[in-house]
Amino acid sequence: DTAVSQTPKYLVTQMGNDKSIKCEQNLGHDTMYWYKQDSKKFLKIMFSYNNKELIINETVPNRFSPKSPDKAHLNLHINSLELGDSAVYFCASSQRVLGNRKNTEAFFGQGTRLTVV
Amino acid sequence: AQSVTQLGSHVSVSEGALVLLRCNYSSSVPPYLFWYVQYPNQGLQLLLKYTTGATLVKGINGFEAEFKKSETSFHLTKPSAHMSDAAEYFCAVKSRGYRDDKIIFGKGTRLHILP
Numbered sequence: 282d283t284a285v286s287q288t289p290k291y292l293v294t295q296m297g298n299d300k301s302i303k304c305e306q307n308l309g310h311d312t313m314y315w316y317k318q319d320s321k322k323f324l325k326i327m328f329s330y331n332n333k334e335l336i337i338n339e340t341v342p343n344r345f346s347p348k349s350p351d352k353a354h355l356n357l358h359i360n361s362l363e364l365g366d367s368a369v370y371f372c373a374s375s376q377r378v379l380g381n382r383k384n385t386e387a388f389f390g391q392g393t394r395l396t397v398v
Numbered sequence: 399a400q401s402v403t404q405l406g407s408h409v410s411v412s413e414g415a416l417v418l419l420r421c422n423y424s425s426s427v428p429p430y431l432f433w434y435v436q437y438p439n440q441g442l443q444l445l446l447k448y449t450t451g452a453t454l455v456k457g458i459n460g461f462e463a464e465f466k467k468s469e470t471s472f473h474l475t476k477p478s479a480h481m482s483d484a485a486e487y488f489c490a491v492k493s494r495g496y497r498d499d500k501i502i503f504g505k506g507t508r509l510h511i512l513p
Contacts, residue, residue, distance in 0.1 A: 312499050
């Protein structure tokens with residue numbers, strides 16, 4: 282049973298198109314993230330949601346719009362795709378507090394490789 | 399602001415040799431510390447983490463790391479490398495602040511295992 286699942290795994294599309302990536306976690310976590318990994322493997326956080334509320338938005342272009350319909354889902358919609366958007370996008374989740382302690386690690390999905398041509 | 403520096407974008411070791419991957423962090427307060435591993439075309443898997451307590455942390459696959467506050471370091475080691483250890487390794491930090499959930503990653507170190 283996959284803990285954090287993303288669809289699709291691969292996405293090839295033309296410049297100017299609009300596309301969405303879906304993410305679901307079955308861990309019961311309250312916090313979800315989107316990370317972008319570029320061609321040099323550098324991982325940069327894009328967004329973070331806690332209980333469906335946007336917590337972090339790391340100066341990502343407005344063409345990127347996350348949507349969290351519930352705690353278990355965080356989707357990423359991208360408008361007017363550009364060549365520079367080509368990357369691997371990772372969804373992750375964590376639980377902010379576990380018992381009376383702040384929880385720490387995040388669990389990652391398998392990634393979505395987006396190629397814009 | 400927190401940051402993570404991994405020394406060496408590529409490290410090569412012979413099978414059976416010691417693995418040492420270096421990580422230094424910058425933070426006004428010691429953060430939570432992690433090592434993640436990424437195999438080709440896969441997501442990130444947690445190897446180990448330091449939150450509190452014992453500064454030598456043991457993880458999966460025979461890896462361990464030691465938190466050294468005075469050196470702001472969290473280097474990853476494994477006594478004997480195996481071919482299956484070839485992967486990308488990321489050091490990461492997370493603030494201890496309650497509402498700060500951001501995990502910041504280093505740039506990664508590609509580990510090559512020589513036969």
